Amino acid sequence: MQSHLIVTDLDKTLLNAQHGLDELTIETFQALAAQGHHLALASGRHFHDIAAFRRRLGVPAHVISTNGAHLYAPDDSLIAEQWVPAELVRALVELPRDAAIRLNLYTGDEWLIDAPAPELMALHAHSGFRYRIADLEAHDGSGVGKVLCIGDPEALATLEQSINDSLGTRLHVTYSMADSLEIMAEGVNKGAALERLMARLEIPAERCLAFGDNLNDAEMLALAGHGFIMENAHPELARRIPGAVRIGHHHSSGVAQRLREYFALNVAAR
Secondary structure, three states: OOEEEEEEEHHHHHHOOOOOHHHHHHHHHHHHHHOOOEEEEEEOOOOOHHHHHHHHHHHEEEEEEEHOOEEOOOOOOOEEEOOOOOOHHHHHHHHOOOOOOOOEEEOOOOOOEEEOOOOHHHHHHOOOOOOOOOHHHHHOOOEEEEEEOOOOOHHHHHHHHHHHHHHHHEEEEHHHHHHHEEEEEOOHHHHHHHHHHHHHHOHHHHEEEEEEEHHHHHHHHOOOOOOEOOOOOOHHHHHHHHEEEOOOOOOHHHHHHHHHHHHHHHHHHO
16 A cells, blocks of 8 residues: 555544543554554644654654644654744734733744633643743744634634734634634645645645644645544534545544544554
8 A cells, every 4th residue: 555644633633522642543543654654743732732642642743833833754853944923923912902812922942821821721731731921022023933812702803803904914814723813924824834744755635634623724624635524623614625524523533433444444443
């Protein structure tokens, strides 16, 4: 069998309801790696956050982190990265926003936040990755891969409109969850990073399988020859990617189940 590239989102896609990895998922990915397939984890999460899940999977995998701002090889060497221009980071920090919206900056090494948000810790319990509270008003804007705004969806929609009105096409704006507005440099998305990875590995689209659940997965799913949308996916995603196949829920190891079926893996269900 020719090698394939399998790329998957994490939250509400590969991870279970407890934001961890099921044993079936781990066994499935290890079986795919043993067959010589290329694997990639693509998430809005920080590289250090994603790397913890890669260690748990126990496989060599490329990492597309921060929604495509950074692309890493399985040995952690950096393949490509693109920062948000510092002046745009400063402009985003200075934009008026609802007081309940938590402002976050993803730098090369850290997750910075403007105020405590203990409710976010459950999402990162399995990786151990933590934010650091910082004065973001004083940040010079350099070395930022993503600006993340977390809050009420209606307040975020108002902020999104303000961003679009003031900064136009100089940024890529999307959502990873209903309460998470993600802002990267223009042209940065999971699909652009996947395109670079496919060229590097010389894998054509017809041998690429991609899995996702939310709007920040749209470009990646559109590029792959085989796009799969979770049963629990954002309803708009299916409308944007009409050719994608809907599969099982992330609660029930939907990605692993579909991969076992696609590659006829002899991995016992649990």
